[in-house]
Amino acid sequence: MELAFSIANVQAVLEQVTDPEIPVITIRELGVLRDVKIDGDSVEVTVTPTYSGCPAMDVMREDIEKALHEAGIQKVNVKQVLSPAWSTDWISASGRKKLLDYGIAPPPHTSDIRALKGGVPVTVCPQCGSSDTVLVSHFGSTACKALYKCNSCQEPFDLFKCL
């Protein structure tokens, strides 16, 4: 049987699937999409959660199935893997830029030891670009974000926290 779709087709469809809570970034840019396999007429998509309890995961799974079904692919299996564990280092360069444009400061790199050891690396305000910012809380509007305040423009903002 000749395949009606290729890996490239499937990946193009998955480019439409975005994070339900940060709709500007795709699951590929976020690093959540790990693998795509085609076996006969079925597609297996492997994803990894950002946090164990991330409630967006179930929505992403449904969005992946829906996007592929609409593209005419009926047999879809979304598989979740935990290892290796997702890291903010997997967010792509374009993903980081989109976060910043959306008003969320992108995460420091894990190789910045200050970020892992609890120190506060310089965080730039996504609104005004000032580096005079202060951590309000390690826990923000979702599990993956910390809450900051900018001392220059006085606006609060989210930082995608280092993991």
Place this chain on the structure above:
Amino acid sequence: MTDKEALFRYAVRMGDNSLVLGHRLSEWCGHGPQLEEDIAQANIALDLIGQARNYLTYAGEIEGNGRSEDALAYLRTDREYLNALITELPKGDYARTIARSFLFDAFHLPLQQALTKSSDERLKGIAEKAVKEVTYHLRHSGEWLVRMGDGTAKSHDLAQDALDDLWRYTGELFIPDETEEMLAKSGVAPKLADIKNEWSATIDRTLKEAELKRPADGWMASGGKKGVHSEHLGPMLAEMQTLQRTFPGAEW
């Protein structure tokens, strides 16, 4: 006890610790002393409940009788829950919540770190994810304990009283039962004596910074690991399970 039974009990215990503490922390949602703390506790609860889902799903698969994570969470009685007693105690005031979280987090972090080297691939994978989350939990509870201990006379006394009262629930965490002894031999789980050393060092370091006194070891409560619980777990489960007990199989 067979290897399979031991692994099942261990996965259930890990899941129950996270689920029960996660539920207790979720009780602060809408009641936090300040907005940031309300959000922080809800976030930490979410991490813990997410970990519990991973463990209970795995436990159901090990058992092989088709029980899902939901069946294990919502349809077991208190005698079938294997969490440590410290996780089920009422949330109390904020000093008590922070002191309990600190005592547990300081145990949970080295445990998860050790489990990233487990010979069991599934437990290893769950731990690789959890260890990053628990690092944030311990940082949060530790910072708050220091803030309270080194704060006003009143906050200091509240924190010290909470520590003194909760100390008797810490012994159980480090006394291995048959399950843990079996799994330590096969490299699935760490030796609890090693975890205790790390726990103890974290306690001493943080309490010194917080200007709080380490309580003396005395009589220690135990029983949670084998399903013998305090009077607090039953009412908590009654609330947590009410929807599935009243409308079996309900979904949304």
